[in-house]
Amino acid sequence: MxxxxxxxxxLFFPAALVLYYIIPRGKLKLRNFSLLxxxxxxxxxxxxxxxxxxxxxxxxxxIYGYLVVKYKALGFMRKAKAALIASVCTNLAVLGFxxxxxxxxxxxxxxxxxxxxxxxxxxxxxGISFYTFQTMSYTIDIYRSDxxxxxxxxxxxxxxxxxxxxxxxxIVRYKDIDHMLRERHENVALFASGVRTFLAGLGxxxxxxxxxxxxxxxxxxxxxxxxxxxxxxxxISCYALQIYFDxxxxxDMAIGLGxxxxxxxxxxxxxxxxxxxVTDFWRRWHMSLSSWFRENVYFPLGGNRGSSLKTYRNLLxxxxxxxxxHGASWNFVLxxxxxxxxxxxxxxxxxKWTEKLPNALRHVYLLVLVLFGWLLxxxxxxxxGTVYLQxxxxxxxKAFVSQADIYDFTRNILFFxxxxxxxxxxxxxxxxxxxxxxxxxxxAAMAGGILIFVCAVAYLVDSAFNPFLYFxx
Numbered sequence: 001m002x003x004x005x006x007x008x009x010x011l012f013f014p015a016a017l018v019l020y021y022i023i024p025r026g027k028l029k030l031r032n033f034s035l036l037x038x039x040x041x042x043x044x045x046x047x048x049x050x051x052x053x054x055x056x057x058x059x060x061x062x063i064y065g066y067l068v069v070k071y072k073a074l075g076f077m078r079k080a081k082a083a084l085i086a087s088v089c090t091n092l093a094v095l096g097f098x099x100x101x102x103x104x105x106x107x108x109x110x111x112x113x114x115x116x117x118x119x120x121x122x123x124x125x126x127g128i129s130f131y132t133f134q135t136m137s138y139t140i141d142i143y144r145s146d147x148x149x150x151x152x153x154x155x156x157x158x159x160x161x162x163x164x165x166x167x168x169x170x171i172v173r174y175k176d177i178d179h180m181l182r183e184r185h186e187n188v189a190l191f192a193s194g195v196r197t198f199l200a201g202l203g204x205x206x207x208x209x210x211x212x213x214x215x216x217x218x219x220x221x222x223x224x225x226x227x228x229x230x231x232x233x234x235x236i237s238c239y240a241l242q243i244y245f246d247x248x249x250x251x252d253m254a255i256g257l258g259x260x261x262x263x264x265x266x267x268x269x270x271x272x273x274x275x276x277x278v279t280d281f282w283r284r285w286h287m288s289l290s291s292w293f294r295e296n297v298y299f300p301l302g303g304n305r306g307s308s309l310k311t312y313r314n315l316l317x318x319x320x321x322x323x324x325x326h327g328a329s330w331n332f333v334l335x336x337x338x339x340x341x342x343x344x345x346x347x348x349x350x351x352k353w354t355e356k357l358p359n360a361l362r363h364v365y366l367l368v369l370v371l372f373g374w375l376l377x378x379x380x381x382x383x384x385g386t387v388y389l390q391x392x393x394x395x396x397x398k399a400f401v402s403q404a405d406i407y408d409f410t411r412n413i414l415f416f417x418x419x420x421x422x423x424x425x426x427x428x429x430x431x432x433x434x435x436x437x438x439x440x441x442x443x444a445a446m447a448g449g450i451l452i453f454v455c456a457v458a459y460l461v462d463s464a465f466n467p468f469l470y471f472x473x
Contacts, residue, residue, distance in 0.1 A: 032152075204249030338376055
């Protein structure tokens with residue numbers, strides 16, 4: 001079940017909301033219990049078997065967390081560290097088996113003598129990469145004394161399984177939500193803010209991501225010898241719009257839903273397409289994942305405190321893991337390596353050169369590199385990706401531009417303009433941030449929210465195209 005589905009909007013979410021708010025305000029543990037139950041139902045809706053895997057993750061990390069704190073209190077730091085390592089290894093073993101078993105076995109079977117290794121087709125549990133990182137952050141945070149032990153297993157289960165962030169993040173670190181599980185104050189203003197954030201995300205998803213996705217599918221379906229240079233660039237640009245508005249829209253919906261239940265999640269995107277360098281882009285894109293790897297991999301390895309060689313080694317490991325986190329395929333590993341190389345180049349000399357360029361050229365530099373990155377990301381078959389890349393530079397292309405390209409671009413010019421504007425902070429700066437200070441804007445926001453909801457529902461009723469790209473991760 002996705003947030004932008006009729007089942008969620010008209011069945012599951014209203015029921016979850018009513019169940020939560022019929023419980024008296026002072027009964028926080030009961031409210032957490034209601035969230036745990038509804039979250040498990042939400043997950044079991046699409047994957048009834050794998051809900052037991054999630055329950056296993058909740059139990060195992062609850063126990064390991066208890067052991068970590070117990071041993072630390074007794075002064076047995078080696079045992080506490082062993083419990084932490086056992087927790088991390090258990091989580092990674094579960095993630096590795098379900099997500100990467102087929103990848104490793106398929107590659108090993110290419111080695112002579114290993115052709116008979118058993119290959120089991122496993123369905124990937126939805127959201128396992130996200131909630132596994134969340135459960136690991138619990139034991140890591142309490143080992144570092146960044147958060148207190150959660151003695152109530154229901155509250156801990158609520159943290160792991162909370163349905164707004166369950167499927168696709170943002171990755172919520174335990175230390176950021178610990179106090180909210182113990183004490184939070186829902187109010188009308190926070191709820192209204194959640195509704196606005198949710199509707200903004202719904203609009204991104206339905207009106208921009210879905211439309212861009214259909215356009216990308218149309219360009220991708222053109223035979224290689226029928227593609228044009230301009231058409232190929234437009235096509236991959238559509239994918240760039242789809243993945244950004246799809247993922248950021250879903251994150252906005254998750255953040256909005258969290259607010260409606262009294263939780264405040266950190267932002268996951270900060271307008272990455274307005275960046276002027278790759279370094280800046282990755283400070284803005286999927287910030288919860290970048291933060292997780294920075295705090296739990298990069299810094300523990302030494303960060304940039306050692307020699308340049310050690311710093312590059314740490315960066316390489318982080319980016320290989322970042323790529324591999326996204327999927328069990330070599331193209332994701334290559335995608336991570338691609339960004340590692342770009343970041344190293346910027347760190348050594350490229351950033352100093354580009355900073356001397358006009359802002360417009362720096363922006364074009366970033367967007368072109370990001371588009372090449374999305375080519376690596378979207379094509380799991382290297383040969384297909386290479387052919388598409390060649391068509392972008394006229395190799396094997398039918399023509400530079402066609403009448404169909406001109407017609408399609410002209411017909412959708414308002415859409416591209418709206419998408420480009422939505423990828424900047426201007427709408428939020430001139431509307432959302434002034435909402436509380438202007439009664440006319442409040443009324444306009446209400447009307448706009450109702451319009452977004454009605455039009456989104458009409459679209460969802462009429463269209464079968466409503467994918468979510470990060471479900472696969």
